[in-house]
Amino acid sequence: ALEGREPPGRGRGSSVALLVGYLIGISHIDPLKWSLTLERFLSEDTTVLPDIDLDFPRALRDELIERVHQRFGPEYAVLAGAIATYKIKGVLRDLGKALGLPQEELGLLSKQMRSHDARRLREEMEQLPAFNQRVGACGWRELIELAPQLMGAPKLLSQHVGGMILSSLPIPEMVPVREGAMEGRYIMDWDKDSVADAGFAKIDILSLPVLDQLEEALDLVEAREGKRPDVSRIDPKDGKVYDMINAGLSKGIFLLQSPAQLKMGQRLLSRNLLDLAYQVALIRPGVGVQGSAVSQFVERYRHGAEWEYDHPLEERALARGYGIIVWQEQVVQLITDVTGLTAAQADEIRRAFARSNNEHLIALHWEQFREGARSKGVPEEAARTIFAKINGHYMFPESHSHAFAITAYQAAWLKCYYPLEFFVALMNNQPMGFYPLETLKQDARRFGIPFRNPCVNRSEVRCRPEEGAVRMGLVFTKDVGEAWAKRIVEERERHGAYTDTGDLVRRTGITEQAVLSLAKAGAFDGIASNRREALWEAGLTVRPGGNGQRALSLARTESAAALTDFDAREQMIGEYEVLELYPKGHLMEFVRPTLARHVRSSVEVEKLDEGAAVTVAGWPVARQHPRGRDGTVFVTIEDEYGDVQIILWGDVFARYSRELDSQVIEVNGTVSKWDGTTNVIVTSLRAIRVGVRMPRAHDWH
Template sequence: MPNEQIPFVHLHVHTEFSLLDGAIRISEMLKKADNLGMDSVAITDHGNMFGAVEFYSKATEAGIKPIIGCETYIAPGSRKNKSPSTDGQPNAYHLVLLAMDETGYRNLSRLVTLGNLEGFYYHPRIDMELLKRYNEGLIALSACLKGHVPYSLKNGRVDKAKKYALELASIFDHDRFYLEIMANKMPEQIAVNKALKELAKDLSLPLIATNDCHYLNKEDAEAHDILLCIQTGKSVDDPGRLKFSNNEFYFKSQAEMASDLNGFPEALSNTLNVAKRCNYEMEFGHYKYPVFQVSGNLNLEEKFAKEAQEGLEKRLVRKEALEGSISAELKNEYKKRLAYELKTINEMGFAGYFLIVADFIDYARKSGIPVGPGRGSAAGSLAAYALKITDIDPIKYDLLFERFLNPGRISMPDIDIDFCIKNRDRVIDYVSNKYGRENVSQIITFGKMKARAVIRDVGRSLNMSYAEADRIAKLIPEGINITLDEAVDAEPQLKAMEEGTDDERRLLRISRSLEGLTRHASTHASGIVISDRPLVEYLPLFKGPNGEIMTQYTMDQVAQLGLIKFDFLGLKTLTVIQDTLNLIEKTTGQAVTLDEIKMGDSKTFQLISSGKTTGVFQLESAGMKELLRNLKPGVFEDIVASVALYRPGPLGSNMVDDFIKRKHGEIKETYLLPQLEAILNETYGVIVYQEQVMRIAQVLANYTLAEADLLRKVISKKKADEMAQQKERFLAGTGQNGLNSNKAGHVFELIEKFGGYGFNKSHSVAYAMIAYFTAYLKAHYPVQFMAALLTEDMGSQDKTIKNIAECKEMDIPILPPDINESQVDFSVVGKSIRFGLAAVKNVGFKAVEAIVHERERRGPFISLRDFCKRVDKSKVNKRVLEGLIQCGAFDFTGVFRSRLFASLNDAIAFGGISEDPNQLNMFNLFLSRKEEDSSFEPIDVDEWTDDEKLRKEKESLGFYITGHPLDRFADVIDQFATTTTQDLVRVKDKSTVKLAGLVNAIRIKRTRKGEKMAIINVEDKKGFTQVVVFPDVFARCATLLNDDRPLLITGDAEVSDNTAKIRAQDIVALETVKQRTINSIVIPVSQGGLNRSSLMKLKDLIFRYPGECQLKFRVTLDGNNQTTVIAHNRYNIMPEENLIKEIESLIGAKVISEV
């Protein structure tokens, strides 16, 4: 019988959203269902509904009825019991639920939500109590062998199976509960199928046929098996790993199901009956606005217009105060533009949206939470500027409202907001409290198994060495979303693997099967959804690993359902700016506000043009610094252009070079038509912005700005047919204006060419403004700015090293931590920066708080003992004290760090017998702390060497501060090193470089041949980089790869985008570099020579340092004549620094090195 005539559809399917368990892509499943003639299909992922919207959309588009379901986890008792089972029961049983209608979908969403939020214990579990409460509109299937009924039957507990089946049947009104038989051919399943048939007959319950599909086709079983290995972190050879017992868990045809379930015709036909009962339809596109309460008699539109008009008046008053009087004509332009925007926004129904955004931004500003000046196309709206949603004047910068909101196509406005990263959560709390916590949520996002990552994952599961899997993964060219197929076409070595060893072919085959599958769920960086009612009525919720609540649907899917999403982004630069302003006021008494900063400050442009922009927002990458040094921005508009130009498209063309040459007059600015000059003069005749394309279309071809925005979109999509239509429209418009047709055609070609690279000017202006503010603060208040930057980057070792190096280049001294001087964060002390106590490792915030509190309460500490007596010992332990001593926080005592460290136990014991820090002993009140301290004497030990001191500084801080191990090799580094970690990204790819640095961390791996290799992190005074040491080099240099050993590494630079690393060719110790270049050592002696005692000492010295370097004596004769005597080669030496010093001390003269 043909498939179409066999009554069956799949109702138990695990897609890729059963993370690292299901391997079925929704599109491919629907295609197979269609080919098989199945008119309905369900998805039932484990404990979640992640795939529901994608599945519904694609299924309806394919003409297949989508049935939304979930294989839920049922707790054996209460979902709130999070203890291991003591009676041998599993921690959860399975139960499949399918939504019949709107009520069923809402109940399923609620159950899945409560499982995640209340019942999570290894799995998101619900319980019988919840099923009794929220079962309406749902059909239940008894699930796989992990379902309670099949599990009991498998274990011979027919009584328990009957009891549980009756309970579920009662909950689901008997006709909504089905006993589920499966066609997976497992012996235990076949036995359970027979038992289920008997149970169904006994209890008058219907049977239903499924196959618990986890992969699409039978041949996909191997790839699915590897997916399970990736999930569990096991290798394929691990005998105890999770593994399916056969290859039958695929999306079978109707004929296969009928054959495998011969004797169960009613179970097959019941799938159609269930499918007919499931008719839920998702509602898309109907906006569900949060309720914004308006007081008084005004409606939303009237309130919006009133707030915007009053806001504009205040803006213009402030503008006049800062910039001088505004002409009546310009004021009229502002009012006319605002009236147009208000009319458009109200007609589109978005007044409430603007009021909601303005409200939470107003809360942030009033709460002292820094807010960015704007982001994206919203900076083009005057209404947003008037409501203080943005701080960008769109008329001043010729920004277009239609780029933000096009009246020609109704779509939700998209206003992204940058908040200070430390306080973003406070704004989320505000909207949660205002609109109801059940109405507000963060949004989920999913990570995919991309080409490089899937090679590594599959390679690891196939027992391939890390080194080999990593080598193959790195053959894949870097690029966004590049696929394995594209990589194989582009890389000959990968192409060769298709015909390579069995292992290589297997790796590629399985990786291709798994590539692109969903790997994990996480929280979207910025997305927040605010609803008009509890979100669970629209969608299920999920709890992240850190307890954050988020939607189970992605940002686009949330919008598809008509829910209103907002982007709350955390931007650390806003925190740096605010902290800098606070430090300026604290240290100078001067209150600086950003709107008072002049946009044409010469000192700021001097800093930017020099490329000294480390820490300056958007301008600190090596490539951007180079662009700025070449461009030498002189006006704010140049910075705006730099932000727009520093992207792969413009950089990959001649566009940036052309722009720079035009600015400096090396290429003359020319305009095909005189009308273009007013539009393009700020960018020297080059089309840089999308808004310029829109203006050109408006001015030359009579486009409305709404029509011009559609042209912009067509250019970005690069569809030939649509471009042809736009060209025809453009030329018709220019013809109406009497423009030369050849020139007009050439202008359109320019639009096509450069418009494709064009960037959103509104976004460029907004981010250039933040860049300018940070550059201004760095130029005028460098100490305060760098202190704020160091505080913000405190958690990043790499960034802190770079920032310290920048301070040294700026001649800003960095003072070590000091328990009497340091604050919690980095602080300003005159023209220096003092390390913050919070930057010391193992000194937590509570300890720092206790130290600062005690210091402020009773004055400075006078000694280690005094400190131990006074601080709260529940917060400051021995480990904290060790770190503070090692980093120099007690150097003010004048006692060597080594002695303080050696005396620490005594100090703690002495301090430990003191009174409670909050209750002073009466007798001690009459003693000075110096008298109290006089009986404590530090243990007398030698001071640490400079190297020991630096090493311990690094242990406690993560970096060096009072010096650096590379300092003593400065002359060697200057002579032999060709790059630094900071400059490495600027060298030519594959070029040979020499880098001086220290081994910061090392990972030793084995190749497939069993040979050792290493991946090392190398640190210099500027930062870190990675060095790969393959077996041939590792064999020669392994003994050198010790932590903090100063090395000179020669190798090939591997440079891509803004990242770089080195493939080592040779590694030598820095102390031997100079010696390797010395051919001979010349010892000057007088004619009388050395006495016998000195000669014997010299001979002993020479024999202690054997080597290849020739030893010579230069003897001064009468009349200042000299002769050279070459010693026998058995006296050849290794010219180490210590030997040279000892010889010079012995002979009382300088030794000469000959290279």
């Protein structure tokens, strides 16, 4: 994969601020142009050797790790270990097993749990009909009591996601090293914190799926036009690209596609890469947890609202965030300016906030902070207010935001100017991002890109462009898998197109279940009278044995049954079942006629005024539980025209959390218009049963 071209790697994290990194090509950000600082990465008094993070396409990352092992040998290049800790599902499984509780019931409870907090286990069980009588039962009572104690405890030693340790001395002489589960990989028994404490050099070789998507999309453009666009030289201020982002049309685009980012695009109205760097940074837990910080930033940055500092010493650190802590570097700068501590000491405080069970550590650092602030003439009340602005939730380094902003912009540029290639590559590099395939397909249709069902005579293994449409790959069909998809394509290329369903079965030996799924997916539509007859034909065909011998093409005496085809609804149900999308339309097209006339569509909701009462229905496709929001949950529901974001305050979510698992929900609420966005504040909702197996909305915490 690496022969003949340089691997398209990119720097990320605070190391992007290195000028030498930019000059030698491991970063694509000019730190002088963006006034990036090095304190977060390498301060003058640091005692910790910094690491460097590099992103590569998934297809190259594994090969690169293997090559590093080969180049330096397992004595001098090994992967860092990682300590996996207990989360709620593991707690229920392992603790429940130790208490002798039935594994089947523990699995059911794990699936039905909504909270990731073991302290809410009793509350969750009381709300579940299958478990509400067991909260006081033997074993279950102990599970409820002990579960919070196991949360966060070490579970097992695993492999770091990509941290490669390089040493000039033999590593096994200092640290235990073992062979990894994957052949050719070697892992040390220390995690990244121990590695840092010991002073080892670490380079994180990471995968970033959007790079696979960009590479494939550019390959497709080159195949069609004969010339490969150089995305490093595109206009970074292209108004058409920003208009698309600001209209909330950035689904499928790296870091700009979450429901929160879609709304942020409409509010921030980015027009350049600096705006975009702010945009990707603002929707991070460490920023959102600061109360109304995001809204305050937008008001100040975009609308010129004024603000005051709690002390003049804050200004240098907070000015670039318009009075808000947006980036990690600001935390270090804030602490050094207010207390006089060194950058290394300040970063130690920042890191302490991110540790678990850190109450004692934070108390010690507060005393250090208070004494330093006092020496700089800062009153204790102001010092306490400033210290409270620091939190341990994740936020980007500033250099990281700039690096990812450029990658996001390049993806947006491709979606804007080459939507067909963009969506083909997006489909082929799933999973990546927030949305199920159906939602991505709907977004493609809004960009004028239709989808075509898999076809045994036209599809490749993966998706491909076909006459301005996305022809779905065979591998997207349930029960087919990559091996069978390749066999179908290779047999077709060697011996010609398939003439009927039985011909495919005889020539490939494909399994009965795979044939059934292909028929439901419409993959035989071009060679069978209808889908029922395709299934009948397959059932009459003798399959070859496991030795690869082909079946003889003997004449059959059975007459083909004159079967009625599936109706449109049955076809839709079948396609959702085996493809997880419906290429021709949307589930809500079939549900809409059954709804009351007052139920609005997503398009109609956008036109309503602030405070208007509204009822809207749709399929829940994404849920977000942002920190610092008192249990508020944001849910995106989708219909055949678009989507609507609904907001459930904590008490409302507690009442209706189970209904949100339904394929379709009907929501009653009021319209909230705010800063160019439209939401529905939910007062009540009900589940609508439609008998279609839809992908369940993902919970993002």
